[in-house]
Amino acid sequence: MKTEIQTLESRRLWLRAFRQSDAGDVYSLLADGSIADTTFLIPKSYTKEMAEDWISTHQSEFEDRTGITYAIVLKESSKLVGAISLIRIEEGHQAELGYWIGKEYWGKGICTEAAELILEYGFLDLGVLRIHARHMSRNPASGKVLLKIGMKHEGSLRKHLKKWGALENVEIYGVLIEDWKDANHRVDTVPTSAPR
Ligand SMILES: CC(C)(COP(=O)(O)OP(=O)(O)OC[C@H]1O[C@@H](n2cnc3c(N)ncnc32)[C@H](O)[C@@H]1OP(=O)(O)O)[C@@H](O)C(=O)NCCC(=O)NCCS
Structure with a gap:
């Protein structure tokens, strides 16, 4: 069983494990x-x-096989620009996708590339056989990312979330492995010797 989070690479990005220095x-x-x-x-x-505490949870979550969290790093500048995770991993079944990107980097396709x-x-x-995600209805950019990576909108939950005292509508998305394979939503990954 792997105990080290493996770095992934796409055209513009590294996805690597967070370290305390981040x-x-x-x-x-x-x-x-x-x-x-x-x-x-x-x-x-x-x-x-809070950032230090959050980063300190990643390795044990990975070793428990309950979650994996990556730092999103621009290859060109080595800048950390966001985070992306698969959480609530249920082995052999499903996982939930979550992400955020620093505001100055929005709208450049970074989240889509990392999510693919x-x-x-x-x-x-x-x-896993299914990957799902959710976003607040008032956050359409997130829904756009999920559609671009091949997820389907599976439903809406009205006033499902209490966020800072307000009740929020939530949108649910998901993709099954067979649909993902059919749609060929795969990026060209290369074996990596990324800096650690
Ligand atoms: C949601 C978020 C991750 C998107 O990251 P990003 O790197 O900007 O995403 P991408 O550039 O890959 O794609 C965003 C898409 O949404 C579109 N978009 C942006 N604002 C939009 C809006 N108000 N309505 C509809 N579409 C919108 C963009 O045009 C783009 O689509 P396009 O490529 O077809 O033009 C980022 O805005 C973010 O971190 N937000 C705050 C945290 C958050 O909401 N995380 C998700 C929680 S579910």
């Missing part, structure tokens, strides 16, 4: 609250200590 960058990307506003788990007032890569990892390496 905590300052994570804090800078999350500090203004615009990412926390549309995510399910990120607290409103974010601190560097982690989907391929989920289906081919983790061996």
